[in-house]
Amino acid sequence: MAAPEATSSAFGATVGYGSRQALVMIDFAQAYFVPESPLFANCPHTAEQAAQLLAWARERHMLICHTRVNYRADGLDGGVFFRKIPALRVFCQGHPLAEFVPALAPRDNEPVVTKQYASAFFGTSLASLLRAQGIDCLLLAGMSTSGCVRASAVDAIQHGFIPVVVGDACGDRHSAPHEANLFDLSAKYADVRTLDQVRASLI
Numbered sequence: 433m434a435a436p437e438a439t440s441s442a443f444g445a446t447v448g449y450g451s452r453q454a455l456v457m458i459d460f461a462q463a464y465f466v467p468e469s470p471l472f473a474n475c476p477h478t479a480e481q482a483a484q485l486l487a488w489a490r491e492r493h494m495l496i497c498h499t500r501v502n503y504r505a506d507g508l509d510g511g512v513f514f515r516k517i518p519a520l521r522v523f524c525q526g527h528p529l530a531e532f533v534p535a536l537a538p539r540d541n542e543p544v545v546t547k548q549y550a551s552a553f554f555g556t557s558l559a560s561l562l563r564a565q566g567i568d569c570l571l572l573a574g575m576s577t578s579g580c581v582r583a584s585a586v587d588a589i590q591h592g593f594i595p596v597v598v599g600d601a602c603g604d605r606h607s608a609p610h611e612a613n614l615f616d617l618s619a620k621y622a623d624v625r626t627l628d629q630v631r632a633s634l635i
């Protein structure tokens with residue numbers, strides 16, 4: 433998938449990759465890849481691309497952060513969001529669908545940020561962690577493009593980080609919201625790049 437093009441000179445300027453990058457792997461849970469799951473997205477290509485991105489980042493000794501969603505058994509810590517989306521019950525503590533996809537599971541030296549809402553930043557220590565490591569650019573991959581990836585990219589730029597969304601390492605329940613959100617992110621909130629483009633730019 434090629435990066436979406438800006439519609440006019442008023443939108444879509446390229447921001448670049450900053451001076452020090454980190455990879456944020458957003459919610460690569462079994463819930464999105466197991467057919468019996470109510471959140472099944474049917475996008476195995478996303479997991480394959482994400483695995484390549486993860487391996488490349490590890491070879492570069494890049495800081496890699498993973499996010500996961502976790503709720504109490506009663507969902508009380510999920511607030512209205514938990515009530516709005518009944519399928520989020522698969523992320524209650526102990527549910528097997530909340531576990532990481534094995535091929536994308538974090539290593540012991542890779543921080544895991546636990547969250548209850550869409551953005552990787554909301555109610556978490558992610559911004560502080562990144563600033564303490566001198567990070568100014570985030571490569572974002574994950575599930576889903578129109579939800580947690582988009583929310584995290586918008587919050588990233590609002591926190592002063594350069595967001596680079598690796599579009600072919602993100603997935604959604606349907607191609608329409610996936611493509612529409614990549615288009616809009618590229619116009620206003622992030623640079624959207626393919627995995628090949630990222631690897632070619634950060635040699």
